Structure formats: structure tokens, C-alpha cells
Amino acid sequence: MDLTILNDKQLEAVNHVNGPALVIAGAGSGKTRVLTHRIANLIFKHGVSPYRILSITFTNKAANEMRERVEELINNDVRDMWIGTFHGVCVRILRRHIEKLGYDRSFVIFDADDQKVVIKESISDLQLNTNDFDVNSIRSLISQQKNNRINPDLFLKENSGDYRSRKIAEIYQLYEKKLKKSNGLDFDDLIVKTIDLFERHEDVLNYYRQQFSYILVDEYQDTNRVQYLLVKMLGKNKSENENVFVVGDEDQSIYGWRGADIRNILGFEKDFPDARIIKMERNYRSSQNILEAANKVISHNTQRMNKDLWTEDKKGDKIQLYQANSEKAEALHIAERIYNEKNIHKTSYEDIAVLVRTRAQTRSIEERFVMEGIPYRIVGGQEFYGRKEIKDLMAYLKLVQNNHENYSFMRVVNVPKRGIGKKTIEHLQNISDEKGLSLMQSVEALQAGEISKKAWQELGAFRKRITDFTHKSKEATLYDLIEEIFIESGYRGFLEKDKTIEGRARLENVQEFFSKVKDYEEKNAEDSLEDFIAHISLLTDIEKTEDSEGERVTIMTVHSAKGLEFDVVVIAGLEEKMFPISRDNDEDLEEERRLFYVAITRAKKRLYLTYAQDRMIYGSYESRKKSRFLDELPQKIMNANTKHHEIGITRKEEDVFTGGYVTKPPQESEKSHKEGTGPIFSPGERIEHKKWGLGTVVQVKGDEITVAFKEKGIKVMMMPYAPIEKV
């Protein structure tokens, strides 16, 4: 292990062994390196067994990378090390002990969509109206309560004053009951139940307290109250050392709305008075100009420790600011920038990111990229696992794993259509309510004649199939099981029948899913069906986005970009009410500013900022003001312009087809080629013009060829006469 590559601060952190420590790791200061080296150091130099190390990361991906890097450093496997997200680690603990809390160890995880279904059902069970009780806000309210360890009873006690709160308490109560009945835990429960477990069963707590001699927590600024409690339970007041080593950056705390409490990091010294504090301020990522911008912006915040990033890197390019007329013009400008990056700076697409504040902004950018043929990927969004066909298959899996899981039952009992309709389901639910049975058990209890003959037959067959799958799941491999479900459930036939483009895409998605399953199986041979399901549930957006092969520009929210870095970053939509999105109070504004800070510090070499004067909001145009954050940037390192087309494309309207290059070949161009005598050109091809230099074919129509030249803009020529050649 080579420690000479570390700077003084990093070395101090790596060599820290016993006692609590807080590492303030500024953006790009080599935090991951410190974490991996410290773990390697503990194992290698201090003989700590990997099994005694608990390392908590923000994503599973980060966990995997960390494990791999440690293994490289010490040239040994660290399979026994506990490493994962808070949620992942808690699942692992709960799988072992949750029976002590009256759950079955095969519990299922309810994601946000699942939660909504349950909440909706609860609202209607209570004869309430979803107009008065918004599902989304109730979901986040429940989440908030859980993160503060407020159960329904306590919530009621604290809010019994008004009618509305009492009703919400009832919904919360019913929601909990339903979850428990389905043997389900939501995301927050994973942490909360682990704490409950530790509280009620001291022996279990002591077991883990003893096991985890060394605890590391990454992204500590984004821990919420219960996560904080968990860390304290495991790491505080130990007979041996309180070896809690947390790494974070208060300036990058961006999850306050999710319950993350910046005070956890700001107050670490209070919790651990003899903690060692190490500040890492040297940045290895960005140019001086970018850092200066970041420092200046964040200095407007009050909720922070004093910290200034510095670098030995060169000044670098100025920051480019662009004011567009509309979100469409903004998107066009971004496309042009990317065109330039690609062609002038030779930047690879994968080194470019477009960051936005809200998901809705991705649409116009995506549209323009499609038009210009710029390859991209959107993180999150309608991601892979959110697609209907994948969710359906997952629901089948969940139902196979646990036949009594009612929500999965409801989801797939009539998918593909089997003539089991609303009436039948209602009837089943009545039986279920009366006799306290699961829906699957209610099918068994059903008497012939109670429902239509067809539904009766189909339900019987459905039940048999699911139980057969369950038997099969005990011996077959995951892949074989899922394949059998796909075929035998009739889902494959159903998809194959659909000859539309969407139908085909669905089938392809399922194929993709199968290859992911295979992949998972190879990597996690010992894992069970429930491990697989939990694994999928706990993936983050970044992880869920297909790592599509090939070079692509990444479009994503700033939140998703946390922890990543790119040569070139575009931040779009820098307008009031967008970024910052709200300014209800100073605290919110500071979090918005931190978010902007995170966005800026993703960039290594070049940073482009854009905003629009008018933006389409809910279908009509609204006039916008530029973001106050722009005024907080040091003007001397900025390069602002409003009308600017470096690649020399001339055009009047922003919506006119322009600019980029690789476009989809129009059908008719094929024909014209055959008739021509000269060389055949097709859109996307690079050509050279005798006089105008390099360009890219945009469109071919009859004898007319449209070419975008680097210097001269768009030109239309007659193919047989133009002095052009393929490059």
C-alpha cells in the first residue's frame, strides 16, 4: 500500500486508528481514497478482521467500489467486511432477528409506489376523500414521523387538536396495520425497526456493538435522525474505544427535505467531545476558476464551518453564462455547446453532464438531443425498474416469495387479463376482511357459484400456478424461476401478441431484465429470492439507470449527481423559482445554495450555466427572472452572452432544425442515393468541402444535401456539383 500519494491531511485521517473522528471532506478532496486507505490500513497494518468493520456508504455502487478498491490495496478479499447503505445493512440485520419483533424473516420492502397504494387504500377504507387527503403529502408526512420515531399513537397525542390531524393519524395507523399484515417494511421502517430491535433486545445490540469495533460513515451530512441514532447506539459509550469515523461535508448537505439533519455533522464534537477533527480542503478535481465560483457562492451560507477549497490546478477556462429566450432555446444552446465540446475540445460524451434542478426540465433537453442525434442517458426518470412490465414481473416474484402478500396479488392477479374483474376482487376482499385471510387464502375459501364460472376457474388456476412457482423457487435457480414465471403466467404470450413498437420495447426490456438476473446470479451465487428482491428495491436511481454501452452525455438532477464528477458540466434552468426552487425560509434557501454548490463542484474543466427568460410551465409560458445565485458568482471569471453561436450555424428561429449532426436517416434519402452518380452520403456522415472545410451531413433529400459546417454554418448544396468528399 502506497501512502506517499497522500497529502498531510489525508495521511492524518488514514492513520487515525482509535477514538472518534470527523473528517470534513470538501468536494473533490479525495474522500474515497481516504476511506479505502484507512480501511486497508486497519486490516493490513493493525490486524483488524474485516468482519469487525462496518462501513456505511450512500449508495450500493459506492459500497461495491469501496470493497474492490480495498481488496486491490491489500491484495486480499474482504468479503466479510460489512459494507453497504444504511438500508442495506439494516436489511441484513433484520433478516436475522426480525422474528423477535413479530415479523417473518421473509419480509418484503415497500417502495414509494407500493406505499402509495397502501395509503390510498387506507384513505378510502376510512371513507375519506383523496382530494382532501393527498396521497403524496401523507406519504412524506408519514416518512417524516418515522424518521423522528413518532408512531401513530404518539402522533395522535401530539396532534389531537384538529379534525384533520386526527384523520391523518388514523390513516397512519391503518397504513401501519396493513403493512404489518403484509409482512412489509417501508424504507424508513428498515432503520426504525432495527433501532426498535436494538432497544428491545439488548443482547442483540450488544452482539453488534461488540462485533463492529470500527464504524465508518460516509456522507455523514446527509444522515437523518434515526440513522444518527443508529450510529450512536452502535458506536457510543463503548467499553473499548468509540471508533466512529465519519466523513462528510456540511456544504453538501442536500437532503434536508428527507429528514437529513445538518446538525448531525455540525454537532459531532458535542456527541463525541474528544473527537479528532480533520479538515481536507485541498481539491484535486476542479480548475481554480470553478473552485473560486464554488467558494464564493457557498460563502453566502451561515450554517457551516469555515472552509475554503484550494487547488494547485491552473486557472482554467472562464465560466460561460447564457441567457436563452425559452427552454427550447436553452436546450438548443446546450446541444451546441456539446457539439463544440465534442468537436473542438474533443471531449468524450461520457465526460459531459447536464444537471437540472427538477426532472421536468429533462424533457426539452432530451427532445433537442434526439433531434441533433446527441447520444444521452437520463438518470432516474422512467427508469428500468419502474417500467410496468418489470414491476409486474417483480410483483410475481414477490407473490411467489410470499403467497400472502396482498398488494402483489392485486397487481398481477389479472395481468395478463384473465377475466378476473372488479366484482371478483371485491368479493375476495370481503372474504379476506370477514375471515382475516390473505387474498390468496380467500381464493381457497371461495365457494363455487359465488362468482362467475370463468373467474372461478381462472382464480383456481392462478393459485395453483403461484404455489407451483413457490415450490419451484426452493430448488430452481433464480433465472429459471423467473423464466418459468414469465412463460407460464402467460405474460410472454401477452407481450408477444402486442406488435406495436411499445410492445416490442417491453419484450426487449424483459430480455434486459433476464440478463440482469443472470448477472446478479453470477455475482451472488448464495443469495436467495428474497435477497434478490430486496436488492432491487434498494437500488438507487443512478444504479437503476442502465449503464448503456457507448459514449453518452448524462442528463440528471443535481441530487443524482452527488458524488460524481465530469470534465464538462452544464447547469440548466438557473432561474428564480427553479433554482432556488423555493425560498420559504432562510434554511431552505441555504439548502438550495448547497445544491448549487454541489452542482458547480461536479465540474473538472469547464462549466456552462444557462437560464431561460420564458419557460413553459404546465403548458403555458411564464416569464422568468434569472437566479439570484448568478449574482453571487465572481464576475471576473464569468463570460456572459445572450446571443452566441460558436459553430456558426445561422438560423432565425430557435425551433428550426439545426446545429448538430448525426440525425436519423430519413427514409426517402435511401432512394435518392441509388439514382445519384457521385458518392452516396447519408446523415451523420462527416465530409469535407473544398472551400468550407469539415462538416457533417444533416439531411439528404433528392439531389439536395444539407450540411452543417464547423465554421460556416448550415449550407444546402446540390449533391452532383458540390465539391465534397467523405472523410
Added chain:
DNA sequence: CGATACGTCCTTTTT
């Protein structure tokens, strides 16, 4: 029972 036709509401950010 399922397919189509309109009205509603929406946008923070996600483990």
C-alpha cells in the same frame, strides 16, 4: 369486462 373519452392536477429533490 375492457376500451375509449374527457376532466383534473401537476413539479422539487429520493433511500
Added chain:
DNA sequence: GGACGTATCG
């Protein structure tokens, strides 16, 4: 502008 849910018909 469009996703999603309810109303209405075949």
C-alpha cells in the same frame, strides 16, 4: 402539455 383517474359506452 401530458399523465392519470373517473365516466361512459360497446
